[in-house]
Amino acid sequence: MVPKRSAEKTVREIKRRIHREYSAEEKIRIIFDGLRDETSIAELCRREGIHQNIYYKWSRDFLEAGKKRLGGDTMRETNTKIRQENMHLKQLMADIALKHFNKKYKTVVKNLPSPRNWMKSVHIDFSVIYE
Template sequence: MKTPRKQTAENYIKEIRRKSRRIFSSEQKIQIVMEALRAEMSIAELCRKYSINESQFYKWNKEFLEAGKKRLSGDTTREATSDEVAELRKENQRLKEMVADLVLRYDIVKKSLSILE
């Protein structure tokens, strides 16, 4: 059992910021990067418009360009999105529970058959 840690004010604020952080979908990230590529406004203005840090934008931009480079070079494998990973984890958990249930039923049937003999 975990022992409760004393939460400092700084940690409390960090936790609130972490939980209230906006999550951008991949489509939103692509839209923002594409808007920057059109060069209709500066990167600083674009980041202010979407209330994101410039370093975050440059990270998305780099990921976008790297993915395009991989795709054009013939690398057809792609990484799963976080939604796909979450869905696969749910399915994995469901299958594990089914196997556990079947093993339990098998043990019950096996024991009941051994009693009858």
């Protein structure tokens, strides 16, 4: 006697099959299979377990991405702009850090005793230095 599966397990298995995630490589393979015209789109979709609307959506998205890539409208332009903006922001941060450092340095130097006064405080004989 074969043990019965619970209804929950059956429903989970059906949902898992229905909501399967396809990788980009799998989608491209399916699209190329459809473009070869060896089988009908309906047969291909049945074999892959997808609805025809999904196939046509993937195909349309794939072709649109190809058009954009060939037309030069790609993420490269966006990446270039982002890199330029990033470099500009880094330069601004460096300028701010340098200004802050200079301000602190001037304050520290201003509060230091002069070298002549410092030498007097440690009892250095200036006659030896200036001979």
